[in-house]
Amino acid sequence: MLRIAISGHRDLSARTADRVRTELRAILAARAGRVVGLSCLAAGADQIFAEEVVRGGGRLHAIVPAADYRQTLPPPAREPYDGLVSAAERVHRMPYARSGPEAYQAASEFMLRLADELVAVWDGLPARGRAGTAEVVAHARSAGMSVRVVWPPESERSPG
Numbered sequence: 001m002l003r004i005a006i007s008g009h010r011d012l013s014a015r016t017a018d019r020v021r022t023e024l025r026a027i028l029a030a031r032a033g034r035v036v037g038l039s040c041l042a043a044g045a046d047q048i049f050a051e052e053v054v055r056g057g058g059r060l061h062a063i064v065p066a067a068d069y070r071q072t073l074p075p076p077a078r079e080p081y082d083g084l085v086s087a088a089e090r091v092h093r094m095p096y097a098r099s100g101p102e103a104y105q106a107a108s109e110f111m112l113r114l115a116d117e118l119v120a121v122w123d124g125l126p127a128r129g130r131a132g133t134a135e136v137v138a139h140a141r142s143a144g145m146s147v148r149v150v151w152p153p154e155s156e157r158s159p160g
Helices: 014-029 045-055 075-087 101-114 133-142
Strands: 002-008 035-039 059-064 090-093 117-121 146-150
Touching: 002 045, 002 101, 002 133, 014 045, 014 117, 014 146, 035 045, 035 101, 045 059, 045 075, 045 117, 059 075, 059 101, 101 133, 117 133, 133 146
Parallel strands: 002 035, 002 117, 035 059, 059 090, 117 146
Antiparallel strands: none
């Protein structure tokens, strides 16, 4: 089983989310269910990847950064989060009470330690804050991990 971690933007436009889903589905289909997907289940790319892992017959391992993590998700992302946590073969809960950059960074580093490779839904720009996708990519690359960047042509992040 190949262990693939995901890191990606939360704020994908609807059109970009559809394109990203198509690319992630193709990446996972090439492994024919022989995948353990590792995801923090954030809104956007993380949830799309996790949904595709489950849909494709792979095994999902969820990494929950903090005890209050679910409440910090945008309301539309909470129901999918609940379904994905329920579908996960394993749920790793980090020892943080409150979500924030420290918990997110620790969760990402933990996830990378479990992974064979990283798929990053990333526009290639610097992180907007600590523990962003750019930092996760840099950490994976510095560890010598294979990183596959997914950013389909004409992709965009939602304003705001």
